[in-house]
Amino acid sequence: MELMSNKKPVAAIVNNSKASSSAPTQLQYPANIASHSMMFSFMKYNRNKSYVEGKIINNIQLPIPQELNELYSVSYQDAELGTFGGEMLQAGLSIGDSIDNIQNTNGSKLAQAGVEGGKILQKAQDLSTSKVIGLALRRALGGISTELGGVVDLAKGNIPNPHAALLFNGINLRSHSFTWNMSPTNQKDEDNLLEIFNVLKRHMHPAARGITTSGGGDSLLTYPDEVDITFMGSSNSLYKIKRCVISSLNINQAPNGPAFHAGTGNPVYYALSMSLREVEIITRDDFINKDIST
Numbered sequence: 447m448e449l450m451s452n453k454k455p456v457a458a459i460v461n462n463s464k465a466s467s468s469a470p471t472q473l474q475y476p477a478n479i480a481s482h483s484m485m486f487s488f489m490k491y492n493r494n495k496s497y498v499e500g501k502i503i504n505n506i507q508l509p510i511p512q513e514l515n516e517l518y519s520v521s522y523q524d525a526e527l528g529t530f531g532g533e534m535l536q537a538g539l540s541i542g543d544s545i546d547n548i549q550n551t552n553g554s555k556l557a558q559a560g561v562e563g564g565k566i567l568q569k570a571q572d573l574s575t576s577k578v579i580g581l582a583l584r585r586a587l588g589g590i591s592t593e594l595g596g597v598v599d600l601a602k603g604n605i606p607n608p609h610a611a612l613l614f615n616g617i618n619l620r621s622h623s624f625t626w627n628m629s630p631t632n633q634k635d636e637d638n639l640l641e642i643f644n645v646l647k648r649h650m651h652p653a654a655r656g657i658t659t660s661g662g663g664d665s666l667l668t669y670p671d672e673v674d675i676t677f678m679g680s681s682n683s684l685y686k687i688k689r690c691v692i693s694s695l696n697i698n699q700a701p702n703g704p705a706f707h708a709g710t711g712n713p714v715y716y717a718l719s720m721s722l723r724e725v726e727i728i729t730r731d732d733f734i735n736k737d738i739s740t
Contacts, residue, residue, distance in 0.1 A: 473642050474507035475628065476635045481679040482510050484624075488649045491669035503671065504649070506642055507678070511624035516685040518728070521615035526608040617727040622675075622687060627701065628716040636712060643697055646720070649673065650692035672725060686732075690722040 470487070486506040630636035649671040656663025675687045701717035 470502040471504045471645075472507070473504065473638055473645060475639045475642055476509075476630070477632075477638070479507060479509060483678045484508050484510060485676040485678050487674045487676065488645075488671045489674070491672055504645055506645060508626060508642075510677075511626050513625065514684070515623070517620060517622075519618045519620075521618055523613045523615050525611050525613045527611050617729070619727060620688070620724045621693070622690065622722045622724075624720050624722075626718045628718060629714060636710070639716065640712075643718075646692065646695055650695060673722070675722075687722075688724040688726050688728065690724050692720060693723045694721040695719070 474483075484507070486508070487502045488504045488506070489502050628639060630639055652667040652670050654664035655666040655668055657665045670691055673690050673692065675690060677684045696717075696719040698717035698719070699713040700715070702715050705714040706712065707714060
């Protein structure tokens with residue numbers, strides 16, 4: 447099968463298979479999996495390791511899930527700068543423009559500084575007016591009583607401008623959710639699927655560790671394992687996924703109602719739902735480089 451995306455996770459698989467005396471365990475469902483599939487490569491948590499250096503423990507290959515949703519989100523917050531906040535913002539912008547004009551001038555920077563300094567002084571003088579005093583009094587009245595402030599507004603026919611603004615807070619770590627409907631048709635596929643369920647549960651949970659020299663006890667919990675996700679046999683048009691951790695796992699053993707094999711008593715149908723969280727944020731540079739697995 448040809449790997450067409452997420453180049454570094456693929457390189458990690460190849461390099462570790464060559465360098466490691468024991469190759470990572472390979473599990474797949476079904477045995478006759480199609481050319482288009484997803485590879486989940488698990489490794490121990492280590493923030494100091496790159497993709498290539500991370501030692502892969504297990505590879506799990508599954509079919510393409512029912513849906514592939516490419517989701518992005520950034521965080522913004524509504525805010526009110528307040529009556530004077532808006533004025534201060536405009537003054538700050540003017541000062542910033544003046545500094546830029548001084549830095550970018552081709553002539554005497556000292557002469558340009560004098561010109562821009564005069565503009566800044568004029569801005570300060572514009573704020574030192576009776577209207578500023580009036581706004582300050584109105585703000586004080588509002589602090590004493592909302593109703594009293596409202597009476598003044600009604601009489602004057604205006605209100606203090608709250609100067610609503612949208613503040614950028616940062617980038618949200620992306621989440622991914624995948625769902626598969628599965629029905630093993632032979633014993634090998636059934637055994638592999640049950641083993642895959644167990645391995646997924648093992649990788650998403652921490653281990654308990656003690657703080658004694660013998661290592662006994664459960665005072666500490668290790669970070670769960672991380673996973674690289676690779677679309678196999680797919681073109682570069684499919685979206686890229688950064689390194690993740692499994693945040694939730696739901697194994698429905700009766701998605702179509704109770705149905706069990708007569709011989710083994712195992713369910714006939716399974717529905718697997720997996721949610722993952724990326725451990726690194728995405729920035730604009732990721733789209734310039736075309737490969738966010740770097």
